[in-house]
Amino acid sequence: MTSLAYQPSMLDLDDERGARLGPLTGRIRRHELTHGAWVDHLAGWVRGSDAVLRTLLNDVRWRAERRTMYDNDVAVPRLLCWYDGRERLPHPVLTEARNRLTEHYLRELGEPFVTAGLCLYRDGRDSVAWHGDTRGRSSYLDTMVAIVSFGSPRPLLLRPRGGGESRRFLLGHGDLVVMGGSCQRTWEHAVPKTTRPVGPRVSVQFRPVGVA
Ligand SMILES: O=C(O)CCC(=O)C(=O)O
Numbered sequence: 646m647t648s649l650a651y652q653p654s655m656l657d658l659d660d661e662r663g664a665r666l667g668p669l670t671g672r673i674r675r676h677e678l679t680h681g682a683w684v685d686h687l688a689g690w691v692r693g694s695d696a697v698l699r700t701l702l703n704d705v706r707w708r709a710e711r712r713t714m715y716d717n718d719v720a721v722p723r724l725l726c727w728y729d730g731r732e733r734l735p736h737p738v739l740t741e742a743r744n745r746l747t748e749h750y751l752r753e754l755g756e757p758f759v760t761a762g763l764c765l766y767r768d769g770r771d772s773v774a775w776h777g778d779t780r781g782r783s784s785y786l787d788t789m790v791a792i793v794s795f796g797s798p799r800p801l802l803l804r805p806r807g808g809g810e811s812r813r814f815l816l817g818h819g820d821l822v823v824m825g826g827s828c829q830r831t832w833e834h835a836v837p838k839t840t841r842p843v844g845p846r847v848s849v850q851f852r853p854v855g856v857a
């Protein structure tokens with residue numbers, strides 16, 4: 646995606662030394678939602694994220710998808726790439742992140758994070774509509790979806806399915822958000838479009854096998 650000319654930020658001083666992960670224990674903060682759902686949030690987990698973003702934009706084989714909506718064939722407003730857990734992830738810090746997340750959550754989750762779903766939001770016109778990740782076991786079991794975000798900050802909105810107050814988490818460059826408990830079944834999430842001029846954002850979502 647060389648067309649998405651990415652300007653590294655002057656602030657990302659770790660760039661030359663490569664990306665590193667900061668600590669999780671004692672840093673990540675849990676936000677309890679209703680109905681046994683929760684969100685863990687840690688800003689700036691990945692340091693040196695400029696190098697990661699550049700690799701993701703340039704090296705991932707991004708696919709455009711289409712879907713039928715109201716009898717029309719429409720483009721899904723973001724690009725996608727799926728890793729089923731066997732192939733190597735596009736940047737070593739992502740492999741390390743998956744390992745660290747598995748280690749941190751294993752007792753609570755009872756299984757490892759395996760798959761990685763990557764989404765590229767090219768600009769503010771790209772988005773994901775309200776949904777829960779309910780294809781697979783997450784439609785009836787508690788589970789976790791861990792998201793590491795790179796590039797332009799975009800808000801992740803959450804709302805309870807039965808109606809009620811929504812929540813907003815800003816997903817900035819190198820930030821981590823984990824949706825857990827019943828979150829996929831009892832809440833929905835979305836990344837809305839924006840008319841603000843925003844650059845590309847890549848979302849990396851780690852999930853256990855059979856959760857999508
Ligand atoms: O962009 C994000 O971080 C969220 C993506 C998402 O919810 C999904 O792909 O299921």
Ligand SMILES: [Fe+2]
Pocket residue numbers: 776777778834
């Ligand atoms: Fe989702």
